[in-house]
Amino acid sequence: MHELVGALRSYAWGSRTALAELCGRPVPSAHPEAELWFGAHPADPAHVRTPEGTVSLLKLVEADPERELGAAASEFGGKLPFLLKILAAEEPLSLQAHPSEVQAQTGFERENRARVPLDSPMRNYRDENHKPELVVALERFEALAGFRAPERTVALLRALGVPQLESYAELLAAQPDSAGLRTLFTTWITLPHNVLASLLPAVLDGCVRYLSARDDRVFVAEARTTLELAEAYPGDAGVLAAMLLNRVTLEPGQGLFLDAGNLHAYLRGLGVEIMANSDNVLRGGLTPKHVDVPELLRVLDFEPIDLPAVLPEPAGDGSVRYRTPAPEFALHRFDLTAGTGQVPLHDGPGIVLCTAGTMRLLRGGQTLLLERGAAAWISAADSDIRAQAVDGAAQFFCACVGHPN
Structure with a gap:
């Protein structure tokens, strides 16, 4: 057993306080700190302190996989199969999903044939692995995850009282299943700029009116989240698409498991995250990073689900x-x-x-x-x-x- 020094990742959505406080460092940090990686992923492996010196966990495993991994060495091709992280989100992450194993292998081979560099910002598939993941809240953790039941989404769209939303509500009400969700999501995420520029402000005005109403309101969290996303990513079609997802709140100790194809966006909070050892992400919006809507549509699972918290x-x-x-x-x-x-x-x-x-x-x-x-x-x-x-x-x-x- 040896001390393992995590690899600190800085992204704009990270926190200047959460990881620094957790690790006993001065607050605030110089830059937003988003993730602390404890694993052997080639993109940023953690380092092991041994009597002989400090070595990356990746190199340690590669040098003697049987000793370090035991039976898992043959089962997982001589690689540590998981990546453990601490995640600290001060602002929303991108609207994203992860591929299945077959989709990852196919996409990785396709981009290799196209000679897309592994470190290219235009790259979708950085390895051949799928990426099921589990996040466990250390503090209250907010997220959007999985497509909401269509009937509930129709109720939300109509509750906002926005005339421009009525045709979309009727579309989903007429086909309240995964096919209807696919149609509505695809329509919204690919809206022409002039249509989006008209529809999105109307939706935001509807959210403001809804939150100002005095009668019983059941979609307060959804309306507030829509306004927050629009403030962080003005004019982004992902703001509309996010309205189709379940709004999830995890209390400390509760977990959320996401399998291949589950569309999600972490909103804020501090948590421990574990996943298969992959960095494959397909993004659809709410980010300055590479967005590939056609590829995202290829991997998404539109089956509506009510994602329950994973309880210990x-x-x-x-x-x-x-x-x-x-x-x-x-x-x-x-x-x-x-x-x-x-x-x-x-x-x-x-x-x-x-x-x-x-x-x-x-x-x-x-x-x-x-x-x-x-x-x-x-x-x-x-x-x-x-x-x-x-x-x-x-x-x-x-x-x-x-x-x-």
Whole structure:
């Protein structure tokens, strides 16, 4: 077991306080800090501190995959199959979805044949992997995720009292299924500029009137989110498209799982995120980054869903587990008190991430202290590792290879 130093990623939507506070650094930070990556993705691998010096986790795994990954080496082609992150969103992320494994392989090969450089901002597929992902809230976490039931969306559009929306509401009411959602989404995301320039202000005025009304209002969060997105991305067709999605609020400890094809946009909050080891993103709007609407439409799943929060369930080892169908990863959370004593951890490969208090890992005569925001790499060669809180309560997450449910 060794200390793992995360790779800090700065994006415009990040926070100048959340990650800095979590890691005990001065606040505010010089730049918006969006993600802290703990993994072996080639784009930005974390680094392992060993007695011989500091080495990237990617190179460590490549040098001896059997030792570092154990049985997972043959199952996942000698690569660590998951990527663990801390995500801090101060502003909305892009409207996006991730491809299935087959779609990723096809897209990656197609862009390779077209000789699109891997680091090109026009690149959609940076690897051959799919990207199922789970985010667990450390603080209240807001998101848009999955297409809302068409009947509810029709009710929302009509509640805003915007005459220009009536034809779109009628379109969806006449076909309240995935085909109707596909038609409406495609229509909105590809609106000619002159039509969008007329429709979007009318919708925003409708949201303002709706929020000012004194009668019973059931779509307050949706109306406010539409106004917030329009302020952050004026004139963006993604503002309209986002109105078709479920508005989700996660309380601390609750999770949200997103499989291939689920359209989503994280809005704000701090959370632990784990995903298959991929950086494939198809964007449809709400971003200055590369947008590829035709490719997004190719991968989207328009089946309406009500995404329930993934609630932690007792795992029988002192932890709670966030159950998902992803074979690449599993995520457990431990909440320790000073009197808990030592708790055994799963064998590696795995990553331990401390999110509250101070903890120590113990293996034989070896001890590793982890403060809030710090992490450790547990190789498959490490066994019989135990954890305990130091000077009070501590919380940590343990990421490891998963199994299909």
